[in-house]
Amino acid sequence: MSIEVKNLSFSYGDRPVLHDISFKVEKGEFVSILGPNGVGKSTLFRCMLGLLSGYTGEVLINGQNSRKMTARESARQVAYIPQSSNPSFNYSVSDIVLMGSTASLSRFASPGKKDFERCEWALEKIGISELSERCFHRLSGGERQLVMLARALTQNAPILMLDEPTANLDFGNQLRVLEQMKALSKEGYTIVQTTHHPEQSYMFSDRILAVQDGRILHSGSPKEVLTKKNMQRLYAVDVDVLSLYDDHARICVPANIKNKSGGIS
Amino acid sequence: MTAADKKHRAIILLMVLVLIGCILVSFTVGRYPVPLKELLGILASRMGLPIEKFWTAQMEAAAWNVRLPRILLSVLVGACLSSAGAAYQGVFQNPMASPDILGASAGAGFGAALAILIGLSSVYITVFAFAASLLTVALVFTVSRHAKGDRVLGLILAGIMISSLFQSGTSFIKLVADPGNKLPQITYWLMGSLAGASWRDFDIVLLPMLFGIVPLMLLRWKLNVLTMGDDEARALGVNAQRLRVGIVICATLVTASAVSVSGMIGWVGLVIPHMMRRIVGSDYRYLMPASILGGGIFLMVVDNISRNVSSSGIPIGILTAFVGAPFFLWLISGKGDHYEH
Structure with a gap:
């Protein structure tokens, strides 16, 4: 259950966006x-x-080759969790989660008993069974993200791709979502996320890809990638990277804070 | 299956019973009332049961040749407009979409006006309206392919523009039509009416209606997925572009067939799906059958009013607007689209 990108380049018209990107994510890896x-x-x-x-x-x-796969075939392998989902109409949580079963249905079918059971299983696994009859529009951002995770589990795809899953979430919900993702990766799900939180990716992922100007700048274990030099280059700001708890966590702070405080570190 | 599913199924079953009840009652109202007992006798004997006639031949003619096709057509037209509205709202992710959004009505109006202008018989008016309606939507599709940017927006804008083009065409035909006989006929057709509905009309439109409605029913689950947006739909295993084209074709087919027999009947396709959203929610598994049944019941009841209110009959399009416009105001006042759990 791996996903591999080989020499991928992409342009929007004349404007090149990605240059010759290659990497591979193995089964059970959290990238x-x-x-x-x-x-x-x-x-x-x-x-x-x-x-x-x-x-x-x-x-x-x-x-x-994913180009040769139909939408249905690829949905059975890869589930997508968008940054935010805002359906135009009001659906209940169980309706939304049930949509994950679409790829396993025949062309003209609606979900049946087996699919309902899988939907209940997914809600329970994520720990949000009590939300199932609620209206999706009325949920908080964190709850919505967990619902999206449950939908991805209903989809039964071994690879989960999450686009900034913790953007728009409060701190507690960020951790809750990341912990769920980590647990899933331990079970063998392959997980790829984009994120703007270097510290969280350090704590939760197995590998970090740092992308700049359409190229992979660094790729490696969190310890290799999350360094002062790399972060300064990646984000073009002057930061210090501090290590905490025997290097189980690293935090990024603006370098000028040190000067203001008179230098505590 | 959740408790909500059970409730929604019960509601749909109830609507089926209401529909059947309304059909039977509809025979008994009108200028030549056919009592229920005679009606059942006529229907049974028509189906080949050996029953001795206890009704008059006149009564049988009124029930079978006049009232039955009109009742069936009112149910079908209502069901078509309402299901097409529900489908368009889903594929365009827009709660305000209605069956004529892609120019189906404007095209049908133009075709009918043209047929009346050149003096064709009523069957050809239906055929012309149907063909012009499909042609208009095909034209909208072709034009929108050249639109830059958002495909869905391009489609809707092309629909508005080409509708207005065909409406101008209709206006021109009205201008040159003989004000003594043809102009009133065109005006009356455009107001929308089921007066004069016949078995011939029924035969012409039944097949295209079924060809549209059956796929809409079969694809209703995927319509849910499509409302999540193209990217999510694709990631969930649905080819969004292809599904959208398929559903638009089906919805257009049913709209064109409905408009070609009934003329312009507004509001049904917007109002009924929203009313049904209030009752069964936005899940198309229930919304689509509920819209079909609700549209059928609604238009049949309104048509009963239309043919009984005055001896000449008020065009049904006027009555649906009387009901639809206030409902629309209620909808935009923010109370219409809430479905709470």
Whole structure:
């Protein structure tokens, strides 16, 4: 259950966005993609999901070229959790989660008993069974993100791709969502997320890809990537990276804070 | 299956019973009332049961040749307009979409006006209206392919523009039509009416209606997925663009067939799906059948009023607007689209 990007390049018209990107995410791996705004993270995501097709190079899902897969085939392998979902109409949580079963249904069918059971299982697994009859529009951002995770589990795809899953969430909900993702990765789900939180990707992921100007700047274990030098180069700001708790956590702080405080570190 | 599912199924079953009840009652109202007992006798004997006639031949003619096709057509037209409205609202993710959003009504109006102008018989008016309606939507599709940017927006804008073009065409035909006989006929047709509905009309439109409504029913689950937006739909395993084109074709087919027999009947396609959203929610598994049944019941009841209110009959399009416009105001006042759990 791997997903591999091989020599992928993409341009919007004359404007090149991604240059010759290659990497592979193995089964059960949790990979975070870091990078400043507008460097092509979302474009990369959209190419990997088959939402954009005008790229050169290849996206391989379990070794199979994703271009040759139908929407249904690829949905059975890869589930997508958008940054925010805002349906135009009011659906209950269980309706939304049930939509995850679409790829396993035959062309003209509606979900049946088996699908309802899977939907209940997913809600329970994520720990939000009590939300099932609630109206999706009335949920908080954190609850919505958990519902999206439950939908991805109903989809029964081994690879989960999350586009800034913790953006717009309060601190507690960020951790709750990340912990769920970590637990899923331990169970064997392959997880790829884009994020603007280097510290969280350090704590939760197995590998970090730092993307800049459409190229992979760094790729490696969190300890290798989350360094002062790399962060300064990636985000073009002067930061210090401090280590906490035997290096189980690292935090990024603006370097000028130190001067203001008279230097505590 | 959740408790909500059970409730929604019960509601739909109830609507089926109401529909059947309303059909039977509809026979008994009108200028030649057919009592229920005679009606059942006529229907049974028409189905081949050996029953001795206890009704008059006149009564049978009124029930079978005049009232039954009109009742069936009112149900079908209502069901078509309402299901098409629900479908368009889903594919365009826009609660304000209605069956004529892509120019189906404007095209049908133009075709009918043209047929009346050149003096064709009523069957050809239906055929012309149907063909012009489909042509208009095909034209809208072709034009929107050249639109830059958002495809859905391009489609809706092209629909508005081409509708207005065909409406101008209709106005021109009205201008040159003979004010003594043809102009009133065109005006009356455009107001929308089921007066004069016949078995021939029924035969012409039944097949295209079924070809549209059956796929809409079968694809109703995927319509839910489509309302989440193209990216999410694709990631959930639905080819959004292709599904949208398929559903638009089906919805257009039913709209064109409805408008071609009934003329312009506004509001049904907007009002009924929203009313049904209030009752069964936005899940198309229930919304689509509820819209079909609700549209059928609504238009049949309104048509009963239309043919009984005055001896000449008020065009049904006027009555639906009387009901629809206040409802629309209520909808935009913010109370219309709430579905709470």
